[in-house]
Amino acid sequence: MHKGGDSIQSAGRDTEIVFVYEPTPADYEAALRRYVYGTWPGRRGVLIPAALITVLVLAFAEVRGFSPAVVALLVVVAVVTAVVTTVRTLTRVAREQVGDMEEYGTCRTVVGEEGLTTTGGDQASTIDWQAFPWYVETDELFALTTVKTRIFFVVPKRGAQDPADVDALRAVLDRNLRRL
Template sequence: MYTGGDHMRDAAARDAAVAFVYTPTEADYRSAVRRYSFGTPSGLAGVLVPVAVGLLIAYFYAWRKGFSPATSAVVGACVLVASGVILPRILARVAREQYSGTADYGTCTTVVGAEGMTTTGGGLTSTIDWQAFPRCVETDELFVFMPRRMRIYFVLPKRGAADPADVDRVRAVLAAANVHRLRGMPGMTARR
């Protein structure tokens, strides 16, 4: 008789739960935002598309006003410089906003298991299931979890692992839970 569960698999999933104890930092979130934005195809598209649109608008404006090619090049260069100044500020703001949501928790304990993650900190407990955050990007220092269509990040620092083997256990849990690991762009890594 089938009772609705695979008890062997459920027991293995419970055994696979891994606890991380850490204090979130703004640098963690800056690294996560940078890694996603410049290290994944979807993040890179989110960075390059607005710059390309800005250049097209500048080109159209220069063409419409009848600017000379030299003036058009200056307008395009101004758009690129403005993008180079504005984009890092936007990404830093996103990181600050994400961090501000966790700053008050202090030291956190996150348990990663087959069903999702449970984080306890600052007297609060929250649970995130893998359906809500089905994507992950990994850096040398972090696991970064994201929903499908929003730029919200849950950052799990690897420094919180009690044992270096716990990082491999998290990778195994993610593989078993079918969490989609975003591939990085060649040569693109997070820098601190």
């Protein structure tokens, strides 16, 4: 076992990777952008409300007998409103999640084959891989996510104690989660 937060590797035991970092709103916003714009479940979460509102506007316009120009304007306004509202809701969720993590202060996340444990301040939490079956990656971070609730757990790459830890974490995630 190495001291000072280095990677821990022992024969016959799980490999543990340690990341030490301060969570920031930018981390969660980057995770949200990557999820919403870079995955089908994220795009679907924006497109479905827009498609539903379009159908409702078209049905309403048909019943009321609106002219095509009015229908087009109503559809554009409704779609823009649906997309903006959906994205703002997702952004609010991301801000709430970073607010929860700020209580930790400087986080120490230990990742192993069973899951991960994060400690900081007087807080601690352990998450097994079944809680977050998917993950996304950006140049700066890994974000574990649930598709239904859009909850993220972010592990910034800047927290790696050794550059090889980023590749080791990716390998653990690939073995245990599905990459979106």
